[in-house]
Amino acid sequence: MVELEVWSDVACPWCYIGATRLAAALDGFDRRDRVRVTWRAYELAPDAEAGAGRRAVDALVESKGMTTEQARHMFGQVSQVASGDGLHLDFDATIAANTFDAHRLVHLAGAGTARGGRVLRALYRAYFTDGVAVDDVDALVRIAEAEGLDAGQVRAGLADPDSAAAVTVREDELLAARFGITGVPFFIADRKYAVSGAQPVGVLTELLRRAFDGPEDH
Structure with a gap:
């Protein structure tokens, strides 16, 4: 069994x-x-x-010191790449958010399970396509319910600042610091082989192959 860990936001x-x-x-x-x-x-x-409700383009302008035109151009370039992967990103609708609770939701769903992966994909769609504020607890509960989680348990888990999910999020971030991860996405297979960035499918396939078979001899 190969253990593939993926750091992302x-x-x-x-x-x-x-x-x-x-x-x-x-x-x-x-x-x-x-x-x-x-x-x-x-x-x-x-x-x-959390809960500021600002558009992502305005948040980027403020945090990076860009003009609105520069931010829109950057988002346009990313959207064009994403469309090649079948994704529609609507940055005009995207609401900047604190993502801590969204990460907690992934862990509540099971970060190492298929359901956790589905929840993460639902969060991406909510954030980038549907204009959902993913730091709104009610929105997170709706996403969780749609993926089969119990609304009451999710709401209770998100209400507790010291929940197991919160601790695990912090542990993930400490691991990232230990491994020297400064950008995401970051993929590590069996804590031996790693690639950084949104790599092509072929590069990710090769990462998996190396994890099973070891590096090729040259």
């Missing part, structure tokens, strides 16, 4: 693209049933104000 479009490409790589990999994917938390903006 719900508010990272390249992570959405990377997760989509990983799904394609796994679909075409002949040992898919021997790969376990665990989604690990990484917050690109841990100090972002």
Whole structure:
């Protein structure tokens, strides 16, 4: 069994693209049933104000000192890449958010399970396509319910700042620091082989192959 750990952030479009490409790589990999994917938390903006309700383009202008035109151009380039992977990103609708609770929801769903992966994909769609504020507890509960989780349990888990899910998110981030991860998405197979960024499907397939077979001799 190969353990594949993926650090990502719900508010990272390249992570959405990377997760989509990983799904394609796994679909075409002949040992898919021997790969376990665990989604690990990484917050690109841990100090972002929760519930601010600002548009992502305005938040980017403020945080990076860009003009609105520069921010829109950057988002347009990302959207064009994403469309090649079958994704529709609507940055005009995207609401900047603190993603800590969204990461907690993935862990409540089971970050190393298929359901956790489905919840993460639902969070990406909510954030980048549907204009959902993913730091709104009610919105997170609706996403969880749609994926078969118990609304009461999810609401209770998100209400507790010291919940097991909260502790695990912090542990993920400490691991990222230990491994020297400074950008996402970041993929590590068996804690031996790693690639960074939204790599093409072929690169991710090769990462899986190396994890099973070791590096090729040259």
